Amino acid sequence: MxxxxxxxxxxxxxxxxxxxxxxxxxxxxxxxxxxxxxxxxxxxxxANAGSLHVQMQSRFMRLYPDQVPALEEGLHLYPKAVAFWRDLEAELEADFELRMTGGLMVAEDADQLAFLAAKVERERALGVESEIVERDELGRIAPYLGPAVVGAELCPMEGKINPLxxxxxxxxxxxxxxxxxxxxxxxxxxxxxxxxxxxxxxxxxxxxxxxxxxxxxxxxxxxxxxxxxxxxAAEPLHMNITEATGPLITHLVQHADRPITMKQLGAGQVVIGGGWPARQAGPMHHPTVELESLIGNVALGGHIVPAVSELNVIRCWAGLNTTGxxxxxxxxxxxxxxxxxxxxxxxxxxxxxxxxxxxxxxxxxxxxxxxxxxxxxxxxx
Ligand SMILES: Cc1cc2nc3c(=O)[nH]c(=O)nc-3n(C[C@H](O)[C@H](O)[C@H](O)COP(=O)(O)OP(=O)(O)OC[C@H]3O[C@@H](n4cnc5c(N)ncnc54)[C@H](O)[C@@H]3O)c2cc1C
Structure with a gap:
């Protein structure tokens, strides 16, 4: 320019x-x-992962418990923001690869399920639609999830977009x-x-x-x-993306107790993120990847969706989030x-x-x- x-x-x-x-x-x-x-x-x-979030993110609640009241005060904006994205895509006659697939926040034990149940109650009181899905039902709507998952919260307004x-x-x-x-x-x-x-x-x-x-x-x-x-403040975060595969993950997937988001792009790549740390390095404080985040994030992805373990990671990067x-x-x-x-x-x-x-x-x-x-x-x- x-x-x-x-x-x-x-x-x-x-x-x-x-x-x-x-x-x-x-x-x-x-x-x-x-x-x-x-x-x-x-x-x-x-740098972002293209998750369209509506339910409260467990990672945010764990890291910033003192900020949860403020998050709740703005929660009503999230479903409206997703609807706004959808209308904007139509208005521009563009293809953002926006899909409102619903978002699953998975649990691996009874404590995590209890956390999700309390979260559902709170979100519903604040006007956000969400529900608990039992393991049997999960097997039907999300057969790609591994055996460690015992239940999940489903938030139907969530989805994904391709930021590029x-x-x-x-x-x-x-x-x-x-x-x-x-x-x-x-x-x-x-x-x-x-x-x-x-x-x-x-x-x-x-x-x-x-x-x-x-x-x-x-x-x-x-x-x-x-x-x-x-x-x-700046919060440097890590991202991974795999090679393309056939249709696998339909929802936006998160975890009740561990930092992860997973979704599949239209061309088949699986984007794995969820707030693993990166760092700022060099004279320009450039966001830079950490090996532990690459390995930990991808391993967790494969644990939740076993088929992801078979895929090669083709790229990873870091970017600066903003916290307030x-x-x-x-x-x-x-x-x-x-x-x-x-x-x-x-x-x-x-x-x-x-x-x-x-x-x-x-x-x-x-x-x-x-x-x-x-x-x-x-x-x-
Ligand atoms: C790795 C990662 C994954 C994420 N995933 C998601 C997700 O899946 N879903 C979601 O909803 N959100 C996600 N986020 C958060 C989301 O990306 C940001 O909240 C959002 O993009 C912020 O947009 P913005 O325009 O406010 O800021 P930015 O996109 O950060 O843009 C600010 C711009 O200002 C420039 N700038 C700063 N100072 C100056 C200056 N002095 N002079 C000139 N330019 C300046 C910066 O270089 C930057 O380009 C993610 C963030 C990261 C880092």
Missing amino acids: DMDVPDTIGTAIIGGGLIGTCLALFLAEEGRDVAVFDDGRVGGST FANAALRRTAVEKGAAFFDRTPVDGISRERAWWHVNTLHGTVSAGALVLAAGSGTKALAASIGVPVPV DGKGILGAVESEPGLFVAVPGDAGYTLGPLSARLVADVMLGREATEDLSPFSPSRFG
């Missing part, structure tokens, strides 16, 4: 991941003059609508002078009437530079006119397009379809 950044722009968006790209699309299609600046590191949107297809289609449409993307363009400073935001990029300074911080974990440093607290306080950070920063934050909550690929729509509506002066007050960036002071 052309590196000559404009002197002025209506709206500058820092971060060209899923939420920045969707925002650019939604604003550009309303005639707004938009430019996106991205440093080209491996963010979550290019979705990212490309969204970016292409945003460009067609007039949004400009500046890749390999890090932003190292922002400042406000009356109604103008100045964005210092590697290729020059851009002045913008409105500024959106959609930079994932990079949002914290940008906001802190002007005294606005946005407490997010358990829910999205979305909307205007009250103390700074013209400044907006767009950081989705946990399972941010699922939430990304809906979150972008809600922030775009605020920016366009429309009433958002959801109450954004629980997600306000101003909650941090």
Whole structure:
């Protein structure tokens, strides 16, 4: 992409991941003059597993028990976010390989089943459809599961998407609508002078009437530079993918007590993830794989779905997830006119397009379809 950044722009968006790209699309299609600046590191949107999550993830509940109340506060957004993805695919007449297959969270013993039963009760109380499936029924709907599995939680709204297809289609449409993307363009400073935001990029300074911080974990440093607290952090995570095989795994598969997600792409490869750790290495703190995660993640995959043990892993990679306080950070920063934050909550690929729509509506002066007050960036002071 052309590196000559404009002197002025209506709206500058820092971060060209899923939420920045969707925002650019939604604003550009309303005639707004938009430019996106991205440093080209491996963010979550290019690295993610393509799971469309609705039920609460056991991994999140184990790692961040203090954040579960916040997760629950935003739980109603997840089924809406999956429906939003489906509508977006239809609207763009694109193929994201989106399949609402349902998601199974499997249990291997009575304690794990009891955990799932309590989770089902909680989710239903919060309006999310889910149920416990006994072993016999599992044998019928998911014959690919191994003998260690004794039962599961089924959440019918869950599914999967191919992020490579979705990212490309969204970016292409945003460009067609007039949004400009500046890749390999890090932003190292922002400042406000009356109604103008100045964005210092590697290729020059851009002045913008409105500024959106959609930079994932990079949002914290940008906001802190002007005294606005946005407490997010980078979480490097590992991913694996196998060679292609015939139709095998229909659902999105997770585990009640161990970190794993598994699904099969349209072309037959099995994507194995679920939050095994990676690390940041080198002068650029690049997300880098850990051998223990490669082995542990794939071994667990083969334990749950034995046929996966027969497949070769053809690629593994690492990417940066963004963690916060358990829910999205979305909307205007009250103390700074013209400044907006767009950081989705946990399972941010699922939430990304809906979150972008809600922030775009605020920016366009429309009433958002959801109450954004629980997600306000101003909650941090
Ligand atoms: C390995 C992995 C697997 C995941 N799997 C799933 C999944 O299956 N389902 C799901 O729902 N979610 C998943 N997630 C989470 C999901 O990918 C993210 O929550 C989501 O993509 C976040 O989108 P985003 O646009 O907010 O941020 P990102 O995609 O991280 O984009 C932010 C962008 O901002 C750029 N940036 C940062 N600072 C600056 C700066 N100063 N100047 C310029 N650019 C900057 C970054 O380089 C990055 O490109 C996964 C995450 C990872 C890492």
